Amino acid sequence: MLEQQIVNAISLGSVYALFALGFTLIFGILGVINLSHGGIFMLGAYAALLLLTRVNLPFWAALPLAMIGAGLLGLAIDALILKVLRKRGAPHLMPMIATIGAAILMTSLAQGLFGSETRRFPIDLFDQENLTFGSISIPLLQASITGLSVVLMVLMIWILRRTRLGQALRAIAESPRAAALLGIPVERLFHLTSFVAAALGGAAGILIGLSFDAISPFMGQPMLHKGIAAIILGGLEAVRAAVLGGLFLGATEVFAVTFLSSEYRDALSFGLLFLVLLWRPQGLFGAAATRSA
Amino acid sequence: MSAPPPPAAQCLLQVDHLRVAYGHVEAVRDICLEVRTGEMVALVGANGAGKSTTLMTLSGLVRPRSGKILWEGQDITHWSPHQRVIGGLVQVAEGRAILKTLTVLENLQLGAFTQPGTPNITPIFERFPILRQRAHQLAGNLSGGEQQMLALGRALLSQPKLLMLDEPSMGLAPLVVRDIFAILREIHEQGMTILLVEQNVRQALRLADRAYVMETGTFSLSGPARELVDDPRVIAAYLGG
Ligand SMILES: Nc1ncnc2c1ncn2[C@@H]1O[C@H](COP(=O)(O)OP(=O)(O)OP(=O)(O)O)[C@@H](O)[C@H]1O
Ligand SMILES: [Mg+2]
Numbered sequence: 001m002l003e004q005q006i007v008n009a010i011s012l013g014s015v016y017a018l019f020a021l022g023f024t025l026i027f028g029i030l031g032v033i034n035l036s037h038g039g040i041f042m043l044g045a046y047a048a049l050l051l052l053t054r055v056n057l058p059f060w061a062a063l064p065l066a067m068i069g070a071g072l073l074g075l076a077i078d079a080l081i082l083k084v085l086r087k088r089g090a091p092h093l094m095p096m097i098a099t100i101g102a103a104i105l106m107t108s109l110a111q112g113l114f115g116s117e118t119r120r121f122p123i124d125l126f127d128q129e130n131l132t133f134g135s136i137s138i139p140l141l142q143a144s145i146t147g148l149s150v151v152l153m154v155l156m157i158w159i160l161r162r163t164r165l166g167q168a169l170r171a172i173a174e175s176p177r178a179a180a181l182l183g184i185p186v187e188r189l190f191h192l193t194s195f196v197a198a199a200l201g202g203a204a205g206i207l208i209g210l211s212f213d214a215i216s217p218f219m220g221q222p223m224l225h226k227g228i229a230a231i232i233l234g235g236l237e238a239v240r241a242a243v244l245g246g247l248f249l250g251a252t253e254v255f256a257v258t259f260l261s262s263e264y265r266d267a268l269s270f271g272l273l274f275l276v277l278l279w280r281p282q283g284l285f286g287a288a289a290t291r292s293a
Numbered sequence: 294m295s296a297p298p299p300p301a302a303q304c305l306l307q308v309d310h311l312r313v314a315y316g317h318v319e320a321v322r323d324i325c326l327e328v329r330t331g332e333m334v335a336l337v338g339a340n341g342a343g344k345s346t347t348l349m350t351l352s353g354l355v356r357p358r359s360g361k362i363l364w365e366g367q368d369i370t371h372w373s374p375h376q377r378v379i380g381g382l383v384q385v386a387e388g389r390a391i392l393k394t395l396t397v398l399e400n401l402q403l404g405a406f407t408q409p410g411t412p413n414i415t416p417i418f419e420r421f422p423i424l425r426q427r428a429h430q431l432a433g434n435l436s437g438g439e440q441q442m443l444a445l446g447r448a449l450l451s452q453p454k455l456l457m458l459d460e461p462s463m464g465l466a467p468l469v470v471r472d473i474f475a476i477l478r479e480i481h482e483q484g485m486t487i488l489l490v491e492q493n494v495r496q497a498l499r500l501a502d503r504a505y506v507m508e509t510g511t512f513s514l515s516g517p518a519r520e521l522v523d524d525p526r527v528i529a530a531y532l533g534g
Contacts, residue, residue, distance in 0.1 A: 167399055168406060171392050178390040181352055183378030183407035183451060 003136045005258050011142045013250020014149035015207045017243040019223060020230040021153055022200035024242040027231070028173045029193045033092070036077055036099040037201050037227065038220030039106030044070035044202020045209040045219065046114055052122055059125050063148075066206060067199040074198020077102055078191055086190075103220065110217035119215045126210075145207045152200060153243055160239060169193065222266075229273045234285050241285040248284065304363070305330045305455055305486055306351070306382070311360035313343070313350050320346040322510035323360070328455060333477075333487040335497040335518060337531065338507030344490045345387050347507075348457050351488075352384045353377050365454075379407045381454030385444045385461065387490075393433030397424055400432050400443055404450030417446040420476075438469035445476065456480070457488040462496070474500060494531035498522045506531075 019041060026034045048066035051057045057065070081098045126144060130137040160166040171179040172186055180186045208223065209215040226249060234245025249269055256268040276284055306328040313321035321343045328334050336344055349355040351362060353374040362370045364380060372380070392400050398414070401424070405412030418425040421442045427435060432443055441461055448456055461477070462470040474496055481487050481500075491497035498504055498518045506514040506527060514521060521527050 164402070164406070167395070167403055170395060170399075171403055174392050174394050175390065177354060178386065178392060179403075180354060180374040181378070181384050181386055181390060182403050182447070183375045183383075184403070185373070185375040187373070 005254055007136065007138050007142060009251040009254040010247065011146045011250075012211065012254055013247035014146050014153070015204050015211060015246075016226055016230050016250050017246025018149040018152055018200055018207070019204035020227045020234070020242045020246045021156060021239060022197035022204070023224075023227045024231050024239060025156075025193055025197040025200075028239070029169055030078075030082065030190055031092075031176075032082055032095040032099075034077070034082075034099050034197075035096055035224060036102035036106065037197070038222075038224030039103040040070050040073050040077075040198045040201045040220075041205035041208075041223055042110060042215075042217060042220035043073060043106055043205070044198075045205035045215045046110060046119075047202065048206040048209070049119060049121060049215055052125070063203065063206060067202045070202020070205070071195040071199035074194045074201070075191055077198075078194035082194070083187075083190070103224075107217050107220065114217065116217060120213055121210055121215070141210060145211055148203070149207060152203060156196075156200070157239060157243075165189075226269075229270060232273060232283055233276055234283050241283060244285045245283065303329050305365060306488070307363040307366075308347075308351070309361040309363065311347070311350065311362070312358040313346050313355060314358050315346075319358075320510055321350065321357075324505075324507075324510075324512055326505060326512070328486060328488055330454075330486055331484060332503060333481045333489060333501045335501035335504040336488060336490045336507060337492070337494045337497050337504060339492070339531075341509075342507040343510040344507055345459055348384055348386075348459050348488075348490060351377075351382065351457065375407070378451055381452065382457070383448050383451045383453035383455070384457040385448045385459065387459040388463065391432045391435075391440050391444050391447070393431065395432060396429050397432050397435065397443055398428040400447050401450060404447030407451055412450055414450065417450060421446050437465050438472065441465065441469075441473055442476070445473075445480075449480070453485070455486045455488060457490070459490045460492060461489075462491065462493045470496070494527070495522070498527075 019037070023034065023037045026032055026037070044066055047069040048062050051062035051065055052059065055062075077099065081102060082095055085094050085098065126141040128140075130139055131143050132138075160169060168179065168184045169189060171182065171184060172189055176186050204223075205219070208219065230245035230249045231242045232245070233248055234241035234243065252269045252272055253265050256265045260268065304327045306326075308324060308326040311321055311324050312319065324347065336347065338344055346355060350357050353372055353376075357370065360370075361368055364377070364382060369377060369380065369382075392403070395403070401414050401417060402412055423439055424443055424446055427439065432440065435443060445458075445461070458477070461473050465473065470493065477487065477489065478500055489497055489501060498521055501518040504515065504518045504521050505512045506521065514524065514526065522532075
């Protein structure tokens, strides 16, 4: 029973972390709070749904294609909204407001195109069998969700920590100006980051859609709040910390449902967020980070 | 204005009637400047004269209002910053723009970002042994002088044809400043073309071949550095008479 809850916590937490990772990439590298990330998350889930049900693609093909679709959407938001604001040297509030607008647009669009009712992925997507490890047995679906999130996160962290591209991205995160003076194509990497972050957001949407067996035009907003909470819990900007924040949030929710009741789930996790902010403004796992122009 | 402008062919960098403004503030007003291959040119002037703005415009981080920048005879006014670095126009920005959250080694590796293949950092470690000792520390933990050496070593790894330095002596102790200037002299003697921005006018003029004196966005004087050191106007304004 407890083992099962731990498995649930890790599974949910790893998807939160995946969502938060995309969000924190944009924040760390572009220096922008992108409030359309929840919208991209939601449309990613719908894209996969269409590819699975209308085009009849297998899951392993629908997932990357839907991620690319979500990525292109993120790229469009960067090229059409964020880039314009960057060029103008607009203050921080402007991209926040502009991306709220984009999120509202995406929600309405989804309502118009797909209707407001909750949709589901086909039930036969994953076998009903369980993977058993000693005394613990994990449903294949949950194992796949966790596995995919972890693979994507580890890949991102590896790129950021160990590759030349990652070095360049970390340079931009500290100072776009200094990075440009080193010959790093900053604008191009802003586009790339927007694409990758959105693709991760889309993947999270698909996995949450599978996990809760529900897709709706309104699934983005609560997820956005959770993503922000995860990042604050984990410590802003540091990718690893955002991952820990996501896992922590997932665990809090699962155990809130288990030991209290599902009504208190969000109250507990966001209540905890308040306490963390009072006690450790830099987050549970974070060191205070700064960014210069 | 003394020295006649050199013919364009010899010029590595030629700046033609450049004007730069921040909103309504004109920071650079109609300047013309040349740097020839192998020269060390100093650009001196008081706070707010427009020196950094000039370098930032040359690096492509600030867009000029009007005027042209010619690089090896080619108009690069609309090139992006990274294209200019690839072309060999490299700047060490004011306040040692090192990346404090990256290690010393990572900073150096990024200096070679525009270069193909694995960078060879050994020559930089030989020139600045302290950087080898600190290779795996965060660059933010270096002292001011060490940071300036890191910035310099990193810039050299981009294989510059013209190295632009914005106040490399800023905030450093006199002994360290002497070291930095000695290194600049050495790099220059080995053939590097340098555009040096300095408020440390005396030392800059002693080091450079030619100099421009900048006042509120324009060049008030220019000519061979040796002559400017003795110019009564320079002495009165910058060398404490
Ligand atoms: N980003 C900016 N926005 C608005 N005005 C600016 C900006 N940067 C510089 N200025 C103004 O432009 C003028 C020239 O500044 P600049 O930094 O180029 O001078 P400087 O010669 O490098 O001075 P210092 O020796 O103090 O570094 C100043 O009046 C300055 O206030
Ligand atoms: Mg300056």
